[in-house]
Amino acid sequence: MAAAKRKVGNLLALAVLSYLTVGPKHPYELSRLLREHQDDRSFRFNHGSLYMVIQQLAKAGFVAEQATMREGQRPERTVYAITDAGRAELRDWLRELVGSPDHEYPHFVAALSLIAALPPDEAVALLRQRSLRLGEQRAEISALVDGAAGVHPLFLVEEEYRIALLDAEIAFVARFIGQITDPETGWGPQWAAFHAGSLDKGDES
Template structure:
């Protein structure tokens, strides 16, 4: 059994930080700016507080080090960090791992589906309808992200393409699910409704 290479830092925000520092040293605020401006915040959960935490963790783990401080006008001093060699290899290994090895994850919708029986079928059908229109909105967002990027190489937008593909698949899945519920000849609706009212205690 291959012994899992335990990472010292697991927050994916750290991965993004490493990927910026591989190009040039920066201070946290600059990182913050870069992450927001390049739309990475759509792919990696970002928040101001976590960034400082993650930078601290990376430093403690020896993946980055202080490369001095800079001052700009009357602003407070800012610590500039740079990647260490360990950081460079960690970046590569981590990326390899993420790309090569899909993980079992726990999206919210999966959890809800696994408990779907607690709602009555007619309500579920209606809710699934709502979901599909919102999914369309999310698709529009992804497309907008792609459009608004302008001239950058499409390589840098694959994650949005991927999102689109998944949103699309989800939408089609829901369509099929609804069909199976409402099918007039052998739809699940009646059995489900019966089971639902029978089992509920109220």
């Protein structure tokens, strides 16, 4: 529907286009910038795919090879500049990403959909462990945000978002543990029954 397929699908390409709006760069410089600004927290980044993505962008006409210079006896450094089509793609893509949430597949959703395959007491133990880890992640991000005094909060908004999601997940996990263990309305016994019997989702009696 809304999401026409992009010529270059990898989100890393979006980051590349964004850095190139500032000025032409060669691949390694992009790599360094991405690492320095810790964009690897937001974009799936590995050195290899960067070159791939730049090639794809070039083929699609979103960036253009500007010059091939050689400094000392180092390998050639090809400098790329963003094109008008590239600027258009950047804006359009960003608009789509911000304006239209799309269905994603977090690992925990998959895990939850099959969690009945574990015995209930083990599930509870693991959920408690998850909760601790989530708390640690939250603390790490907080530290990171606090450590970046002087940076305008606009440039940390993605970390605030992560924190919001983490808080929601922590709360959810706590509620879920409650539902399993609460002796009043507890699911524990029924769960154990499911577990002993068939693992079918019970759409027939």
